[in-house]
Amino acid sequence: EAQVTQNPRYLITVTGKKLTVTCSQNMNHEYMSWYRQDPGLGLRQIYYSMNVEVTDKGDVPEGYKVSRKEKRNFPLILESPSPNQTSLYFCASSLFAGDGYNEQFFGPGTRLTVL
Amino acid sequence: AQTVTQSQPEMSVQEAETVTLSCTYDTSESNYYLFWYKQPPSRQMILVIRQEAYKQQNATENRFSVNFQKAAKSFSLKISDSQLGDTAMYFCAFTEAGGTSYGKLTFGQGTILTVHP
Numbered sequence: 001e002a003q004v005t006q007n008p009r010y011l012i013t014v015t016g017k018k019l020t021v022t023c024s025q026n027m028n029h030e031y032m033s034w035y036r037q038d039p040g041l042g043l044r045q046i047y048y049s050m051n052v053e054v055t056d057k058g059d060v061p062e063g064y065k066v067s068r069k070e071k072r073n074f075p076l077i078l079e080s081p082s083p084n085q086t087s088l089y090f091c092a093s094s095l096f097a098g099d100g101y102n103e104q105f106f107g108p109g110t111r112l113t114v115l
Numbered sequence: 116a117q118t119v120t121q122s123q124p125e126m127s128v129q130e131a132e133t134v135t136l137s138c139t140y141d142t143s144e145s146n147y148y149l150f151w152y153k154q155p156p157s158r159q160m161i162l163v164i165r166q167e168a169y170k171q172q173n174a175t176e177n178r179f180s181v182n183f184q185k186a187a188k189s190f191s192l193k194i195s196d197s198q199l200g201d202t203a204m205y206f207c208a209f210t211e212a213g214g215t216s217y218g219k220l221t222f223g224q225g226t227i228l229t230v231h232p
Contacts, residue, residue: 031218042119042206042222050217058219090160094218101148101212104220106160 002027004107006091012113013081021076021110023091030096032074033104036060037088046089049074050096081114088112117142119209121223128197129231135182136192136226138207146212149183150220151192154204163205166190168212197230204228 004025013019023032033048035058045058049068063085065077074093078085091107118141128134140149151163166174166183173181178198182191194201207223210216 033218033220035220035222040124040224042121042224043208043220044222045219048218088158092160092220096217098213101210101218103162103165104218109158109160111158 002105004091004093004105006089006107006110008110009108010111012115014115015082016080018077018079019081019112020078021089021091021112023074023076023093023107024072025074025091025093025105026072027093027095027105028071029093029105030071031102031104032068032091032093033058034064034066034074034076035090035092036085037090037109043090046076078112081112083114086112086114117144117209117211117221119207119221119223121207121226123226124224125227125229127229127231128194130197130199132197133193133195134197134228136194136205136207136228138190138192138223140188140190140207140209140221142188142209142211144211148210148212149181149190150208150210151179151181152206152208152222153201154206154225155200155202160206164192194228199230199232202228202230 034046035043047066049055089110092104094102094104149166153161
């Protein structure tokens with residue numbers, strides 16, 4: 001089954017304790033992206049990757065890191081989480097379409113709480 | 116920078132009736148795509164409908180249709196024959212076609228729709 005998976009689905013942690021949220025897709029997609037969802041703000045892009053070893057900042061990258069060592073995986077790293085990073089996180093992926101657009105497939109979301 | 120605005124935080128409708136959700140956007144691009152996503156209580160993001168800016172014809176998917184007014188930068192979603200399963204948060208979203216912001220979706224704030232029996 002074609003899908004985007006995220007782990008963990010729920011996480012409660014404390015300020016300053018490094019964590020990684022994994023994202024994996026089995027559709028051979030070049031493009032992958034991370035979003036965070038907050039009430040009243042919708043979803044905002046954190047980081048994206050056009051392909052292996054190619055990543056760039058989105059609109060809200062502060063406090064986050066990413067890597068793209070393999071095509072299928074795009075982990076989100078919070079090296080020193082703070083309470084303002086409490087949010088719902090989504091990973092998404094798609095085929096690259098040049099001048100057009102291909103539908104992005106979203107993961108199931110990760111609910112992160114930082115105390 | 117592109118912006119997307121949904122001015123209705125919450126809407127409600129009776130089962131079998133029709134409801135329209137509003138969305139406006141701002142961009143200087145001429146080639147772009149607009150979307151409506153549904154987010155039920157499961158939190159999954161589900162694409163409801165998509166509109167290419169170069170197409171004048173409004174997109175339709177079964178009970179869902181849009182009213183795309185390019186000059187007014189308006190993109191509303193009409194849900195006909197509302198069903199209880201339509202209860203969800205709905206997001207309007209925008210993306211450029213290609214360009215330096217390839218793939219980036221800009222979302223509105225969301226509208227919570229409740230369908231009452």
